[in-house]
Amino acid sequence: MRLGLVIDLDTCVGCNACAVACKQWNASGTSGPLTDQSPFGRDPTGVWFNRIRNYEVGHYPDSKTVHFPMSCMHCDEAWCVDVCPTGASYKRAEDGIVLVDPDKCMGCNYCAWACPYGARELDRAEGVMKKCTLCVDRIYDEALPETERQPACVLTCPTHARLFGDFDDPHSAVSRAVAERGGQPLMPELGYAPVNHYLPPRAPREAPAYERGPSLVDRVKDWVNQAVAR
Amino acid sequence: MTPPPETGGLPAFEDHDAQQVKYTTCYMCACRCGIKVTLENGQVRFIQGNPNHPVNRGVLCAKGNAGIMKQMSRAKLDGPLRRKRGSERGAGEFERISWDEALDELTARLRRIRETDPKQLAFFTGRDQMQALTGLWAQQFGTINWAAHGGFCSVNMAAAGLYTLGQSFWEFGDPDWDRTKYFMLWGVAEDHASNPLKLGLDTLKRRGGKFVAINPVRTGYQAIADEWIPIRPGTDGMLALAMVHVLLARKLFDWQYLVRYTNAPWAVVCTPGVPGDGLVLRDDEGHPLAFDVERETWVDATLPGVKPALFGAWTGPDGRPVKTAMTLIAERYLAQAYTPARAAEVTGVPAATIERLALELAHTAFEEAIEVPCEWTDWAGRRHSSVTGRPVSMHAMRGVSAHSNGFHSCRALHLLQVLLGSVDVPGGHRAKAPYPKHVPPPIKPAREMAPNRPLKSPPLGFPTGPEDLVVDADGRPLRIDKAYSWEAPLAAHGMMHMVITNAVAGDPYPIDTLLLFMANMAWNSSMNTANVREMLTARGADGEYKLPNLVVVDAFHSEIVDFADLVLPDTTYLERHDCISLLDRPISEPDAVCDSVRVPVIAPDRDVRPWQEVMVDLATRLGFPAFVNEDGSPRYAGYMDFIARFERAPGIGFLAGWRGDNGGASLRGDPNPRQWQHYEDNECFFRHELPERMRFYRFANRDYLEFARDAGFNVTADPIVLELYSETLQKFRLAGLGLYDGPTPPEADRERIARYFDPLPFWYRPLEMDRTDEDYTLHAITQRPMMMYHSWDSQNAWLRQVLAQNHLYMNRGTARRFGIEDDSWVWVESRNGEIRAQVRLMEGCEENTVWTWNAIGKARGAWGLAPDANESNDGFLLNHLISELLPPDGDAAARSNSDPVTGQAAWYDLKVRVRPAARGESGAWPTFDAPAGRGDGLPATLRYATHAPKRLTRSLRDVLFSRR
Amino acid sequence: MHPALSIIAFTVTTGLGYGWVALGIVLNLTGVAGWQDANAFGWTAGVSLAVITAGLVASTLHLANPRNAWRAVMRVRTSWLSREAVLALVFYPAFIGYAACLFADAGRAAALLGWLTAAIALATVFATGMIYACLRTIRQWNTPLVPANYLLSALALGGLALHAQRELSAPGGGAAVSAVVFGLLMLAIAGKVVYWLKVGLPEARTIDVATGFRMATVRLLDVGHTAGTFLTDEFGFQVSRPVLVLLKAVALAAGYLLPAILVAEGHGAGRALVALLLGYAGALVERWLFFAEAQHVVRLYHGQQRA
């Protein structure tokens, strides 16, 4: 299995629901707590596994705003894992999830340097590197209803812009979405072979319109009434 | 996922035996999604969307996901507070008192008021969702000085809808997401239907429909639109009416729909300058007349089978000249004033674009019409086997309504929808029960008050003529907010934004006690905030506060709390019972009647009480007739008992589900003592699916109309006629012109009334814009950030990380012209003063517009934040720049900065100019000093978790030998 | 990249130590400049080991969880950091073995262990360089010039140390060493200049490439957090061009040119020590620049146009 996410840039409205759902689930999840610094003070910050950025493409008035959620791509060529000296970082053979073993991590940040996608954040209070777990503590939990064995971010997304599944299975929702919508990984040229894919915004829909035509303005006076029964 | 076989040894991450799942209703905002809360060790482990809930169908927004941090807020009030004797109001110095003391004191004061002059109590509520209860309470108290926040929120939208369609956008109706092919979103950043809108946009886009966004700013929803129309603020009415022009000019409108369901064919008297002008031609029984094209005679326009002319001018049976309403419509909008070319000058949208949009709408409505097979019976008993769908839909909110021309602009949108035949049809805009109501709903605002006596009707209602205004014999306002006065005759939601200003000015009269529930009037819900804060502490010649007593009911230490004389601390939404009632602001869907409840999932750890409970308690102490028995003993054991047993009309109570003895009755039935339990057992919501025959044309659908009458939604089952032409407005206009047989406005108001009470929608420049110096060249507006609810969420340790400082966003090209650099500090000046803010440049912003996120800037020391928090030092509040009063128009007295029809606060009329701050000037201005000691003892880190993590570890073998 | 002082001190200091040891051994084994005496060797060995150890200790200072530092040897298979750690560890027995053989006059073994020690020392420096060079995320680092420069820096700095040691124990005695050190400094300068030229080439990666919107200008509108995060702290470092140019000049002049002149133009312990100190300081500046100038690709997502 090659588990990962598909993010639909066509419908993502940048609401941050996925980011907060992730924070919420994982606070008490296998990597929790996710320390927050200065929570009620100046410059509040903390550990998040998923962050939403907004970009503008092009110039006014033809600019397009794009919301861009980013979390770990669970890369096939997870260089972040290769560089980790302690073996704390690993990619699970059985499903491709990239994880950090907090008992082994020495907090050297090296893996974060190796990650092009900004997916790893150091928990400064614990001295441990943390990252998206693909909700490994949800997706296999058989005590949860089948439909809820999904990452928290996927469950919550109000525009269903997030899909989760097995990229090895050509019939999975993620594989089909990628095939149908031309899903792309980010910066493939770096060679990390990210598993997560992004579906590009679709080309703006054109709606058919009536032909522009002569105006009837002058003829209001003699508009012919139709006999329509009330 | 099924774990792959190799996974084998995953630990049991969650100890489900130690966990408990409960259902309730979110109230991180007013959308009221269903939530499934997992609890562990008395704390919240996880809040997720309830997949079965009609509102959110399993999804949850960012706020809803951050409920845990609301519970962890440092701003939670922990007991009743009384302003320290001798301390200044606003200094934030309090003493903790007991509930007994607090309620005894308050009861005594309220009793005195009630016994003498009930209007001395003004009770205003902000973001609450229990207006049916607070309104009932006020009615029982006997004060007309009650309203919820609608006046500063979106009454333009509500009133325009209710005076036109008997429904509206927002919680009144929804686009038919599953069928619509063309969707236009006007001036919406987030709205109350936060998750439903997102679900809907997703559905629409996946189905391949076109999404057009009309908004000066391209963020959020507009980002995913197929076409973005960067409109100049305040000009939507013009855009809509220019589209109406195109439709009329090309004869692209739904003739049958107009004839059958609207008052377009009604004959209107045309005798300018003569009483009766502009009123509907009626027969002796008062029925409207239309000219039957086949019979060539006057007929009762309400009769089935008549074939009224849509166009035409005649001499009426009484000899007066008449025209059909439709003729007046055509004459008005075909004129030069509404051509796309003229609209382009006003709106900044190219004429060709306007024309194309109109032609696209019409094409979709008429060429891509859908026929849905469906047996239904119309109001006259005629059976039909299908309905014609016009798959174009719209949604609009405060971008259109929060202007002083918003009422007419909203009406213009409805006109457009109706011409396209797209209201309550498949693919169009569909009502949600209890809507549609009759146009307008038949409730009149209360006017008479007497000591110790409930009002005869609710304080708020819908005037249908000058005689319904709440004014004295001299035409002077009777309400403290001047709602339903000549200043704002159709102020159907009150005018909360004027209460403090009026009360402190003693205009129309001073009051004793202002009771504020869930409204942050010392900050983000006031205009002219810095001055309002001064008003709250202003003293009269006698040395006493001009507003003698301010009682605040709040759950959190917001800005208003520091100005209170008495603070009654509320619970959080996870700690209380609550009901989301059909009598109130319902959560129905087009296909189902719905309501819901909130139940406590955690116990409060503070000395707080749900305001619901306290209201029932106070009502009982004060002996309100509805709350006590004949002998004065309490009638209800508390809030839950009240909700279960109170009947507004026989069989109709706050909750519609599981009524009757054993819970077998829906909508109407005897009170059921076990009703709450039924709700709990059903995940806290009730959903009554409407049969297919009741799903469309509900204004003229007999089965539905009868159902609605029986359920108590409407008083009668008469068909509802959509009023494109508003005779109600014309009556006011006649009064303004001195041609009305009834109350007449005072001299100073005549011209305004005559001008703005136009029976047909029209566009005018928003009042402030019209009266402000030309050199305030920029429009300044705000937007709701999706992850923040008004002022509430800066206390939220997770959400504030996403947005702790707001910037002033402006178009990059515009900034270049003003010599303003990205991230620099600027002074923003309006006629009401100036503020300092930090700029962020962007592309997706109309060139004459600047904007910011609403209510992110905070006062130092509020919300449990450190005094140096970003919110109160770098973030800013735009409200300081907005005056609650309009610039005077000639010699007339200053009027509130509101829509002249409804009194809706005109937040988005603001004009400003922007200049770079001097070197060294940085940080927001103005700032407000924090009371001493605020921010002490705040934790440096927060590590929330409900259990120690079950770690997943990697074996040494794997570490040493795996390839990667 | 955030220039963490501990890492800068670590790389420069260990580089100095390893360069010193490697150069000393190689010059000795090739007969270019033998150890003057056991005393001088012992002295060198002791100080260089202390320097290396200090450098390695410094490296642990930036660890957020030093308790697990020992685990750094686990992933030699894939991690250059692990390789560096292992090399750094095996250096000790090799070097101590070499020293023991020298003292025991075990010539052949000494020679063998000498070559081995020098190789490990240089390999360690190479591994340090590779820690950075292997990162495809940082264009400025992802080049063989990085390990090359780490080696050249280490050798030049080690050379200055060797030179100083010799001038201290026998002033004026090491013309050959001076010549070698001068040569190494020149090479190091060349290496630096080539590296800076390469780094200065027009950047390849843009925000358009990062986001996949290649057809139009892409600009960040909102980064999604008001305050900084671990990532912006770690990667968000920015120096202005003038400062960059100035510091480069300082690093070249103070760190390499001046010492080269001092080494070439005369003798004396004081002079040699000044050269060493200048070289060390210059190397610190240069290493600081190495980090400061490096731009992680993730900055593209944070709004930078090119990296």
Ligand SMILES: Nc1nc2c(c(=O)[nH]1)N[C@H]1C(S)=C(S)[C@@H](COP(=O)(O)OP(=O)(O)OC[C@H]3O[C@@H](n4cnc5c(=O)[nH]c(N)nc54)[C@H](O)[C@@H]3O)O[C@H]1N2
């Ligand atoms: N510039 C500008 N100003 C605006 C607007 C705008 O767009 N631009 N929008 C306007 C609109 S539409 C609105 S509706 C208003 C909203 O303005 P307000 O109604 O004042 O809204 P809030 O900021 O939500 O704060 C209301 C209060 O509710 C309290 N509260 C929160 N939860 C609870 C609870 O559970 N119980 C109790 N008792 N209290 C609680 C909070 O602590 C806060 O003091 O703002 C208006 N002001």
Ligand SMILES: Nc1nc2c(c(=O)[nH]1)N[C@H]1C(S)=C(S)[C@@H](COP(=O)(O)OP(=O)(O)OC[C@H]3O[C@@H](n4cnc5c(=O)[nH]c(N)nc54)[C@H](O)[C@@H]3O)O[C@H]1N2
């Ligand atoms: N997350 C979140 N959700 C909320 C709230 C919240 O605070 N946070 N508040 C709730 C409340 S009380 C309300 S009233 C609703 C309001 O919901 P919205 O109506 O979505 O509220 P605003 O953010 O005021 O959005 C106004 C939009 O109109 C645009 N606009 C401004 N002027 C014009 C104009 O003249 N023409 C057009 N076409 N557009 C214009 C603005 O750019 C903005 O996008 O949201 C509710 N939902």
Ligand code: SF4
């Ligand atoms: S929840 Fe969905 S729509 Fe919201 S930011 Fe995440 S991906 Fe985008």
Ligand code: SF4
């Ligand atoms: S996204 Fe980053 S952290 Fe995740 S697997 Fe890829 S390189 Fe590693």
Ligand code: SF4
């Ligand atoms: S920070 Fe931890 S996980 Fe990352 S490379 Fe270092 S030891 Fe490995």
Ligand code: SF4
């Ligand atoms: S998969 Fe889980 S851990 Fe990863 S971003 Fe989504 S919620 Fe967070």
Ligand code: SF4
């Ligand atoms: S939209 Fe969000 S905050 Fe509002 S009720 Fe729904 S989940 Fe809660």
Ligand SMILES: [Mo]
């Ligand atoms: Mo509102």
